Amino acid sequence: MNHLAKVAVIGFGTVGSGVAKLLQEQAPRLARRMGKQLVLAHVVDSDPKRLKSDILPPNILSTTVKPVLEDRETTLAIESLDDPEQAREIVLQLLEHGKDVVTANKLLLAEHGTELFERARELGRAISFGAAVAGGVPIVPAIAECLAANQIESIHAILNGTCNFILTQMEEHESEYASALAEAQQRGYADPNPIMDTGGHDAAQKLAILAQVAFGVRVPWRNIPRVGIDIVDLMDVHFAKELGYRIKLLAVAESLPDGLELHVSPTLVRRGMPLAEVSGVYNAVRIVGSAVGRVFFHGLGSGQMPIASAVLADAINTITGRAALTFPTLNLWPVEGETPLRLRDFAESSSRYYLRLNVEDRPGVIAEISGILSRHGISIASVIQHETEEESSNVVPLVIMTHVAQEGKMAAAMKLINQLSCVQTKGVRLRVRN
Amino acid sequence: MNHLAKVAVIGFGTVGSGVAKLLQEQAPRLARRMGKQLVLAHVVDSDPKRLKSDILPPNILSTTVKPVLEDRETTLAIESLDDPEQAREIVLQLLEHGKDVVTANKLLLAEHGTELFERARELGRAISFGAAVAGGVPIVPAIAECLAANQIESIHAILNGTCNFILTQMEEHESEYASALAEAQQRGYADPNPIMDTGGHDAAQKLAILAQVAFGVRVPWRNIPRVGIDIVDLMDVHFAKELGYRIKLLAVAESLPDGLELHVSPTLVRRGMPLAEVSGVYNAVRIVGSAVGRVFFHGLGSGQMPIASAVLADAINTITGRAALTFPTLNLWPVEGETPLRLRDFAESSSRYYLRLNVEDRPGVIAEISGILSRHGISIASVIQHETEEESSNVVPLVIMTHVAQEGKMAAAMKLINQLSCVQTKGVRLRVRN
Numbered sequence: 092m093n094h095l096a097k098v099a100v101i102g103f104g105t106v107g108s109g110v111a112k113l114l115q116e117q118a119p120r121l122a123r124r125m126g127k128q129l130v131l132a133h134v135v136d137s138d139p140k141r142l143k144s145d146i147l148p149p150n151i152l153s154t155t156v157k158p159v160l161e162d163r164e165t166t167l168a169i170e171s172l173d174d175p176e177q178a179r180e181i182v183l184q185l186l187e188h189g190k191d192v193v194t195a196n197k198l199l200l201a202e203h204g205t206e207l208f209e210r211a212r213e214l215g216r217a218i219s220f221g222a223a224v225a226g227g228v229p230i231v232p233a234i235a236e237c238l239a240a241n242q243i244e245s246i247h248a249i250l251n252g253t254c255n256f257i258l259t260q261m262e263e264h265e266s267e268y269a270s271a272l273a274e275a276q277q278r279g280y281a282d283p284n285p286i287m288d289t290g291g292h293d294a295a296q297k298l299a300i301l302a303q304v305a306f307g308v309r310v311p312w313r314n315i316p317r318v319g320i321d322i323v324d325l326m327d328v329h330f331a332k333e334l335g336y337r338i339k340l341l342a343v344a345e346s347l348p349d350g351l352e353l354h355v356s357p358t359l360v361r362r363g364m365p366l367a368e369v370s371g372v373y374n375a376v377r378i379v380g381s382a383v384g385r386v387f388f389h390g391l392g393s394g395q396m397p398i399a400s401a402v403l404a405d406a407i408n409t410i411t412g413r414a415a416l417t418f419p420t421l422n423l424w425p426v427e428g429e430t431p432l433r434l435r436d437f438a439e440s441s442s443r444y445y446l447r448l449n450v451e452d453r454p455g456v457i458a459e460i461s462g463i464l465s466r467h468g469i470s471i472a473s474v475i476q477h478e479t480e481e482e483s484s485n486v487v488p489l490v491i492m493t494h495v496a497q498e499g500k501m502a503a504a505m506k507l508i509n510q511l512s513c514v515q516t517k518g519v520r521l522r523v524r525n
Numbered sequence: 526m527n528h529l530a531k532v533a534v535i536g537f538g539t540v541g542s543g544v545a546k547l548l549q550e551q552a553p554r555l556a557r558r559m560g561k562q563l564v565l566a567h568v569v570d571s572d573p574k575r576l577k578s579d580i581l582p583p584n585i586l587s588t589t590v591k592p593v594l595e596d597r598e599t600t601l602a603i604e605s606l607d608d609p610e611q612a613r614e615i616v617l618q619l620l621e622h623g624k625d626v627v628t629a630n631k632l633l634l635a636e637h638g639t640e641l642f643e644r645a646r647e648l649g650r651a652i653s654f655g656a657a658v659a660g661g662v663p664i665v666p667a668i669a670e671c672l673a674a675n676q677i678e679s680i681h682a683i684l685n686g687t688c689n690f691i692l693t694q695m696e697e698h699e700s701e702y703a704s705a706l707a708e709a710q711q712r713g714y715a716d717p718n719p720i721m722d723t724g725g726h727d728a729a730q731k732l733a734i735l736a737q738v739a740f741g742v743r744v745p746w747r748n749i750p751r752v753g754i755d756i757v758d759l760m761d762v763h764f765a766k767e768l769g770y771r772i773k774l775l776a777v778a779e780s781l782p783d784g785l786e787l788h789v790s791p792t793l794v795r796r797g798m799p800l801a802e803v804s805g806v807y808n809a810v811r812i813v814g815s816a817v818g819r820v821f822f823h824g825l826g827s828g829q830m831p832i833a834s835a836v837l838a839d840a841i842n843t844i845t846g847r848a849a850l851t852f853p854t855l856n857l858w859p860v861e862g863e864t865p866l867r868l869r870d871f872a873e874s875s876s877r878y879y880l881r882l883n884v885e886d887r888p889g890v891i892a893e894i895s896g897i898l899s900r901h902g903i904s905i906a907s908v909i910q911h912e913t914e915e916e917s918s919n920v921v922p923l924v925i926m927t928h929v930a931q932e933g934k935m936a937a938a939m940k941l942i943n944q945l946s947c948v949q950t951k952g953v954r955l956r957v958r959n
Contacts, residue, residue, distance in 0.1 A: 113816055117674050121862045124673075126853075198864070210849060221671070226819035229671030237655070237663030238549055239558075240837035278914070364824060368802055382834035383661035384548050388798060390820035400816035403674035409855065418847045419560075426557045 094126065096410040097165040099133035099190075101156060101181060103141045106195055106201040106222075109132070109399035110169055110406075115146065117403065127410055131158045153520030156181050160188045167191050167409050169402055175199040182207055188214050189422035191414065193405040195222035195398050201312045204303070217418035221404035224297045225250060225374045227397030228390040229404070234305050234378070235421055243305040245345040247524070250297040252372035252392045253281045253288040254320045254340040258357075259370045261328045262337060268323060280372055280393075291317035291340060291355040298342040298353060306342065306351055307380075307422035308432050316437040317355035321413035322519055325449055330475060330490045331359050334445075337367045338521065350435035358522040359445050365389070366524075438499030443472070443523035444506070446491040451513045452479060457489070460508055467504040471497040486515050492523065528560065529889055530844045532597040533567035533624075534617060536606035536830045540629055541568070542832035544603055544840075549580065551837065567593045574817050583598050586748060591617050591820065594622045601625050605838055609633040616641055618661045619651050627654035627839040629832050635730035638737070642857040651852035653839035658731045659684060659808040661831030662824040663838070668739050668812070675814030677739040679779040681958070684731040686730060686806035686826045687722040688717045688754045688774040692791075693804045695762045696771060714827075716805060725751035725789040729804055732776040733789060738814075739778065740785055741856035742866050749869040751789035757952055759915075761881055764909060764924045765793050771801045772955065784869035791955040793879050799823070800958075872933030875956035877882060877906070880925040880939070885947045886913065891923070894942055901938040903930040924959065 092234045094262050098114065098270055100107045107111055114131055122128040136142050143425050159165055168190045172178040178199045194200070200207070211218045221231045225248070236241065251276070253275055260271035272289065275281040287293045292312070301314040320340050320371065331338050335360035345352045360367040365387045369375040374392030379385050391397040408414040425431060448455045461471055474488040493501070508516050532548065534541045548565055552599055555871040558564040569575050569587050574588045604622045606612040612633045616626050626645070628634070634641070634657055645652045655665045659682070666675065671920050683689050687709055693706035708725065709715040712789045721727045726746070754774050767770050770793035779786045794801040799821045802808040808826030813819050825831040859874060893904055909924040926933070930936040935954065 113674055120676070123862050124854050124856070156825050159864060176667050220940055227814075228820060229667055232666070232671050235668050237838050238834065239555070239841045240547055240834050242551075242554070256625070261771055291854075309778065363802065365799070365802065368797065368799060381660075382830040382837075384828075384831055386662060386822070386824035388820070388822055391818050394818075400672065400814060403816075404671050405674045408670065411850045413847050414852075416847050420558050420845065423560070427555075428557050473732040 094128055095130050097130050097132035098125045098168065098406060099135065099159040099165050099168040100131065101135045101159065101168055101170050101363045103136035103509065104173060104400050105395050106171035106402065107169070108144070109137070109395035110402050111147065113396065113399040113403050114406070120476070121407065125407070125411060129406070129515070130411065131166045133160060139517045142145050148492070156184065159190070161182060161258060162191070165190065168194065169406060170194040170261050172196065175202050176465070179203045179207065183210060183217045184272060186211050186214050186506055189216070191217045191409045193219045193402055193409060195220070195297050195402050197223040197293070197300060201299050201441065203302065205309055212419065212424065217409060217414040219409055219414050219418070221301070221405045222398050222401030224391040225301050225388070226375055226389070226394065227400050228303070228374055228376060228388045229401065230376045230388055230393060231304055233388065234301070235417060238380045238383060238386070241324055241382045243346065244379040244381060246301055246305060246343065246376060246378050247366060248298070248301070248342045249339055249366060249369050249374055250372055250375040250392065251288050251294045251340055253271050253285065254294070255369060255374070256372045257289070258320060258323070258338055258340070260326055261323070262332065263370075265325065268321065272365060289321045290319035294340060294342045294355045294507045298344060298355060299438065302344045302351070304352055306326065306346060306432050307426070309350055309431065310353060310434065311443065314355045315355060318357060323521070324519065326488055327519055327521065330447060330488075331445070334492065335357070336354055336361055336523070339366060339369070341366070341524070346432065347435060350433035352440050353438065354437055356522045358524050360524050368476070386520050436496070437467065438502070440498040440499065441495050443495055443525070444493045445521045445523050446489070446493070446500055446518055448508065448518040449486050449515045451515065452487045453513065458509055458514045459513060460489070460491070463504050463507050464493070467500040469504055470494045528562055528563045530601065531564050531596070531717055532840060533569065533593040533602040534565065535569045535593065535604050535916070537570035538605065538607060539829050540605035540836065541603070541828035542571070542578070542834050544836050545581065547833040547837050548840070549831065550860070554830070555841065559739070559841070563844065563883055567598045569593060588589035590618065594618060599624065599626065599935055601659050601840060602816065603840060604628040604630060605836075606630065609636050613641065615638045620645050621650050623650070623856040624890045625651045625843045627653045627836055627843060629654070629729070629836050631657040631730050631734060634778070635733050638734065639743055646858065651843060651848040653843055654734070655839045655846050656832050656835030658734050658742050659810055659824070660826040660828065662808055662810060662822045662826060662833050663737055663835065664735070664810045664822055667822065668735070669851060672812065672814045672817060672820070675816045677780065678813040678815060680735055680739060680777065680801060680810060681801060681813050682732070682735070682776045683808055684774055684776045684805050684826065685722050685728045685774055686808055687719065688728070689808070690806045691723070691805060692754060692757070692762070692772055692774070695757070695759055696766065698757065701759050702755065710872045718785050722836065723755045724753035728774060728776045728789045732778060732789060736778045736785070736787055738856055739858070740780060740866055741863065742785055742868065744787060744868065749789060752791060754791050754934070757791055757877055757955070760922055761953055761955065764881060765879070766854040767909065768793070768926065770957070773800060773803070775800070775958070780866065781869060783873070784867035786869045786871070786874050787872060788874065790956045792958050792959050795957060827946065833932060835895070872936070873931050876932065877959070878927045878935055878956045879957050880927070880952055881944065882952040883920050884923045884948045885949065886919055886921045887947070890947045893947060894923070894925070894947055897941050898927070901934040903934060903938055904928045905955050929956065
């Protein structure tokens with residue numbers, strides 16, 4: 092019966108159950124189009140409680156992957172496990188048993204992608220992972236296929252919906268950071284321990300995957316310089332607004348003459364620019380290609396059904412045979428005749444900067460600070476210091492926008508500025524994108 | 526030598542020469558990735574003057590398609606002819622001779638797509654046409670592959686860069702329509718006879734293609750209701766701004782319970798919505814899918830290299846074998862077991878409306894107009910009538926924003942309003958999108 096395409100779903104949490112639901116719902120329509128009937132042949136979860144479902148026939152349920160490995164007719168497995176170590180082991184087993192794999196597990200790929208991709212290639216299998224970056228936004232296939240005739244020049248992306256939700260709450264509802272985070276946790280957007288999101292780690296993991304697909308570099312995600320949004324105060328959101336900007340956590344990959352620059356940074360983005368207009372849990376990616384110019388994608392990067400949409404698209408690509416053709420052509424391994432791009436030292440990176448310092452309200456303060464900046468070759472574009480209303484307050488925020496400066500010099504200057512007696516708490520430094 | 530993939534470019538105008546340039550420039554990089562060397566084996570143009578090129582070896586040039594048809598090693602032809610009738614004949618010949626075809630020719634597809642697609646399918650060949658809609662924005666592959674697990678619910682798109690440029694000029698530079706159009710012509714964005722763009726015909730042709738890919742309907746583009754931007758006055762741009770909107774030429778396909786609604790209409794789009802922020806010659810497409818939710822794409826819809834980028838992506842898809850797998854699964858022909866969507870009568874369509882009437886400045890005018898609207902069941906949301914500065918002027922613009930009303934009733938009411946003695950010139954009626 093080669094008109095049946097038997098599929099296993101491994102891990103039956105939010106993503107796995109969404110995929111199973113969508114697969115069953117869309118199977119008749121897809122069968123008419125593809126001439127192949129997608130059949131959910133196995134659902135695996137080590138927790139039997141998760142397998143209680145009204146919509147699944149009991150004979151396809153299992154707490155181990157064994158029935159999948161043994162079923163030679165099931166050639167595709169959709170992996171959606173929580174634990175990347177367990178996922179790694181199971182994906183390796185699946186590949187060894189001749190299954191193609193679809194995964195939305197960005198942590199699995201960020202930690203073990205190189206090993207898994209190499210193994211799949213050796214075994215003539217395909218791993219598809221469109222849902223691992225930006226969820227429902229088809230950015231991986233866009234880079235790998237639709238923009239294949241381009242050399243990618245740069246990627247600027249909002250890849251973490253939780254951070255974007257928090258920053259949007261702060262701006263639209265005047266929420267302090269802590270209460271915006273609590274709201275995100277209450278809605279299920281942020282974990283009880285939110286540091287993977289707010290610290291920029293999740294965005295760095297996704298950026299590592301994008302950088303591999305777009306530039307052929309293999310960068311351990313922990314090596315990507317990153318600043319989280321936890322340094323952003325409501326005051327910064329207000330000053331950004333006053334200056335005509337919004338604060339967004341940007342993941343950046345940029346090919347420059349002396350190497351590839353990668354970083355994740357909370358950044359002031361000028362209002363009216365597409366990235367500045369991305370609100371709530373949405374993700375967005377701005378790509379510049381050598382032929383196509385600027386292309387911008389915007390959609391939901393998380394959520395059960397957007398992820399299921401991307402996972403099932405990969406499953407369809409695998410069943411039709413497209414994934415087998417695409418996978419070997421991806422930038423996932425070194426290619427003979429190509430020198431991998433050098434990673435640029437982040438200290439060499441340059442940007443305009445926003446500085447917010449809490450300073451004593453006395454003469455000479457601006458002179459001291461601007462003196463340090465000047466000695467580091469950093470020139471000031473504008474300064475905001477409002478008159479204070481409370482007469483008692485002796486500490487006021489001072490905001491400085493610089494012209495383009497080098498990251499390394501800026502960091503050195505900031506260190507000295509933070510040591511000044513007139514500077515009361517550690518200053519906030521954000522990048523600025525016009 | 527199956528490591529060589531020989532390609533013909535037929536029609537050596539702007540698109541054809543851009544494709545040839547990009548193909549030659551990217552061939553070494555693509556060869557390393559794909560394991561196949563793309564080779565430009567034939568360049569055809571009936572005008573020998575166009576074939577004078579420093580970058581092309583003379584032995585690949587021809588004024589007829591004969592050498593391509595006779596070369597069995599050349600299995601892919603990129604068609605970029607100006608005349609759709611000539612293109613139709615040549616594409617049929619190419620298919621008969623076993624060539625796959627890539628085209629960016631939306632007029633060819635709008636006029637002869639059904640015939641060509643059927644013929645290609647009979648012959649086991651593939652036609653790829655990603656560049657025919659929205660140019661460098663990969664909207665056709667996004668719908669056909671990345672969103673394959675979704676039922677498409679709606680498409681709202683800016684598909685004509687010339688119109689968007691004119692409307693942007695009017696807003697940003699306070700240009701009158703005629704001078705904005707002249708500017709577009711001077712920059713080469715608009716033809717000397719611009720009616721295909723400004724009348725909404727080009728957008729309707731592209732919408733017909735998108736509707737086929739997304740909804741499986743075959744609609745002759747001439748049957749798509751359309752209003753051009755030539756009815757938009759600078760005054761309307763100003764009023765839209767005052768009301769918090771921008772005017773955009775939207776191509777709309779929406780699946781509703783009683784059928785598919787298709788139209789092209791200049792529309793007030795609320796500022797801050799992604800479609801409202803699309804400026805200049807850019808294109809954009811907002812899609813809602815049943816699983817993925819809202820996804821938004823933005824990029825250059827025209828221009829030599831963006832089009833070449835999309836054409837070469839299709840060529841790569843064909844060479845790798847992906848196009849052969851994708852083409853038969855597209856919504857290009859009726860499928861057994863599926864009833865084609867009914868096309869909804871445009872008179873049943875509903876929207877909020879912006880009306881701008883030039884009326885006599887005398888008592889009772891608003892009462893007469895609002896009486897007609899009321900008798901058609903149309904309720905008024907807001908009215909703007911500014912005090913006139915010129916005392917001599919007896920005619921003033923009156924702007925009415927309605928609540929949601931039916932197109933048919935609105936058209937009937939407008940006909941009566943235009944007959945009122947107090948209404949001096951034909952009123953302007955635009956749709957409104959919140």
